[in-house]
Amino acid sequence: MASPAPADFTAILARMIALIDTKLSPVQREKLGTAMPSIQWEFPDVDTKLCLAASKDALRVAEPVDHPPFVVRMARSTLEDAAFGRRSLGAAFLAGRIHVRGMNPLRLREFIMLVDPLLESYREAHLESASPPSAPVS
């Protein structure tokens, strides 16, 4: 499957966050927001940064910052390999392809809660972008 161009990639990530939002319950959102109110995702190979801000009410895209408290950094292909089942995040982590900085390891549970919805949402967002919905019939 072809990877999206960087501009598309940012749009797919934004859509991914919107889709994750629909998969988490308010309780899960609140737990995530309390444990890690913002997670900056960085994909240096495509010069893309995106900040996920979590609160009880919603997950949303926030502006990336220079010194984020919590960063997850990987190549775009690492995310796509995991989302499409080509290589797991665990294997990527062991191989040093995912760098996590600033996470409170005692709140791992809240982060794990995000992983499957994130991969599923990325896959959905990617497929949506590959086949955009047809124009509504007027």
Place this chain on the structure above:
Amino acid sequence: MNLPVPHPRLFRDRDADPSLLRGKTIATLGYGLLGQPLSLNLRDAVGSGANPASVIVGSDDEPSSARARADGFEVLSLVEAAARADVALMLLPDEVQPEFMPAIGARLRPGSALVFASGYALAYGLVTPPAGVDVLLFAPRMGGEAIRKRTVEGLGYMSYLGVERDATGKAREIVLALAAAGGSLEFGALEMTAKQEVVLDLFVEQAFGPWMGAALLSAFHVGTEAGLPPLGLLMELYLSGEMSETFAQMARDGFLPSTLSHGFAASFGGMTRALTIDREQMAEQMRSILGEIDSGAFADALQDEYKNGYPCRPFLDKVVGDDDIISRTERDFRAM
């Protein structure tokens, strides 16, 4: 300037009288990693001859119970074994103990001894042993399989021991007798409080272990990226046994002297590279980990994990169980 903390007292066989356990009923509560080797060691030491001790097993877990029966032990439920015990060894997993302790404690008889193999539950106030019972610590510093092997070979193994409550006036003699009969004092046991034991144990597991693991993984992946053979890298790192021999040599000859025994090129290269490592960053992280262990924050997280059915376990199991290149290389080697 901080004064050095004095060395804890080291006990050896000469300090103990294992015959104090003769005629008593010793119950090992749990028959897992520690329960099996300790039960076997205790039975070998004081379970036969004149006035033998009776070593029984308490277990509510059927696979563990079946293993204990196969090893020839009488197996009772946890609470029934506790009720029979003069000396009860609490060998359930740390995070599980608070759930079972009220029922077990209610059946312990005054004058009996309750021995913990880890200081965790005591140190963080997660259990309240009943009044009138000696509360002791006997914490082996060795994996279960090695405990049995080293005992059979007459080597003994390192442990920590201590008295948290002396209700009978004989608590220290009992824990020393148990450590001797359990096979530890041939090597030696250091006197520790429950809090010291658990902080030491968790600190080295969480502060040192991950750095060692991360260094190994990074060396493997940097090397393979550069085209070095994966099997050669794993051989250098641990498969050949050279690294474990190096650790054994550190224990035998001393940490710094052992660095000189690999030839000048190795010590020149190793020492010069070590100078460039950011030790302050490493130390800062270690201080943070130590703070969370000491304050009980880690224990809170572990208890939360247990109460919620181990939600992190599938994720961690998946990371370890993935079909990664290191596991594949190891399999290839074993098939050669």
